[in-house]
Amino acid sequence: MTVQVTPSSPGEAHLVEWRARRIEDPVERLRYLRRSTSGDSSRGTAGAAKRRLHIFHKYLRGVAPSLLYVLVLLPAPTPSSTMDTERWEQAVQSPFGNPAREVYPAIWQVEKTGGYEVYSNGLRIEDQYATSNRPRALYPVFGRMPVEDPTFAWRSGVAGIVFHTTESHMLPFQAEQNQDLQRLGKNLLAVVRQNRSYHFVIDRFGRVFRVVQESDAANHAGESVWADATGTYVNLNDSFLGVAVEAETERGTDPQPSASPAQIHALRVLTEMLRSKYRIPASNCVTHAQVSVNPDNMRIGYHTDWAGNFPFAAVGLQDNYAMPPASLYAFGFEYDPAFVKSTGARVWKGLLLAEEQMREQAAARGMTVAKYRIALQQRFRQIHAALRNGNPEEKQS
């Protein structure tokens, strides 16, 4: 009796099934299914999984942008005090929750001394590495479909959290390594402090260190895109807080969480405190890999930390890997096989949704996906250039 691997989680299977039903040709449908699941009818084909992953990626990506392109003339971004959110909602069915109905944790500060802070959920923040950077600036928030809407609104305050890993040197987490583990942690904090890389760092022992003050911007996600129900954020350094875990990203199709139980607990209580303090929607607590973009080649996933293994549930959040990345559907970014390989199956849900969304948007406008993608990318380049000019000293994360 032969027993082979079952395909995936029920949620993912449902998505794959839904997508498959849209493919009419039976052979194409089977090809899609065999490559999106772990199905392989043949025996002993080592390396077939890798090949399937690669071809699945190609399938997802659809028709590659051709050299022919149609430029859609779009007005340059202009400031506006109002945003036509209703139109965005009509254009794209919102995958986000309703912020008004969001339940935020109620956490308060219990104690603050010169060296640490304690919060009502048990969170303790060490302040000895705290430093300042440039104050958080006003940042523009664009419409949910910036290709159609030239306006944007200036906002301030914290809109979300980006989770990072430090991708620093990892020693075995063993008692006999204790001294070296501490030494590496201290060196890491010194470097992070010097570069103003993140707002918070969680070390190997689960201790939370404040680095850049929350009132200031950190250089953690310069080339990045995310969207929520209210609009699209480009360059998240001013709008999102950066929280880094001293860890290295696990990669592959089934990556395990990189964080230790102590670090996951610290992530949970820190996230609770920040969400409580800034009223941050759960859908705006995302990983660096989800938001990172490379404008030079118009691909997402320039950084791949927490690419597919962030423990959203353990941190008390919804599975945000299922969210469609705005970089894809709003700005026409693409992704390469290396990104799909490093992310694992959890991110595919979001990628599939974004691809589907873009296909529908293109069809609604009577355009091919390739032409529509070119128009979206053109819009991003305009916004990117405008932001660069407005913030000349901006550093790339």
Next chain:
Amino acid sequence: MKNTTRNPGTAMGLDVGTSRIVMAQRSGEEYQYDSQLNAFVAIPYAKLTEGVLQKEEVPYTVRGSEIIVHGNESEKFAELLNTETRRTMTRGVLDAKEPEGLAVIRQLITALAGPAKEKQKLFFTVPAASLGAEENLTYHEATVRQILAELGYEAKSINEGLAVVYAEMESSNFSGVGISCGGGLCNVCLAYLSVPVLSFSIPKAGDYIDSSAAQVTGERSNRIRLAKEDSFHFNGFFTDKIHQVLGVYYDEVIHGLVAGMKQAFANSRTMPKLSRPIPLVLSGGTAVPEGFRDRFEKILGENEFPIQISEIRMAANPLTTSAKGALVAALSDL
């Protein structure tokens, strides 16, 4: 989306069954099939006989003092000579005790598939291991693969039950139970979204029915098989002893198949959580007699089955289903 560089005509499916070998190819949107009985008879060599065979264009090979007539013509000769046909395979795999087996199956595969075009893909069916047995299928699979490789094919194997799923279950996104009741085995595969979750075989199938009925009636197995394929049907009323005996052994095979499925599905620890009932498709020469589906459904209904079945249906063409499934797999692998 279709890749225009793919040429569906370059892929082939081959169902290597105990009773028949069926080849499938696609020409445009049409599936085309060719088949040969996986059997042969050996007759004493005589120049006159060879001349007749040549004149009648009957495929044969001369081996020492014998002429081997193989494939579809073998049955006719067996009938003429009042002898049993010999098989290259038994219970789904090459018969190690048949000295001519390898040579004949090579002839049959070569006659059906012919030499490959450049890098031509071919998927061939292999049985699953019998339930509860540790059968070694490696020799069979490796031998068929080698024959095909010598013909120049890029050959891959596919489980026979899964081939049924690929041929018949497009509408359920290739989720369901595919059953191929052939000569040597009943192959069963539960697939979910094209992934084979559970596959096994039951060692009682058409040949068991034929030989058991032959023993009881004193007829030759060939004759029983012809009676079974030509006129047997499940209507509960049998006009002669052969049909009555066939009914008894068919029932035994179906009961064994259902019991095996029940046991395998109930004991599996890897069953996917199915959100909806799945279809079950019956195929293979042993499932061809009229009323087989109804009889199977009745016996299945008498048992508490561990998974929910949405429908039980016959394959569109039970004799070519596995070959079609192998072809569909090959096409999807291009």
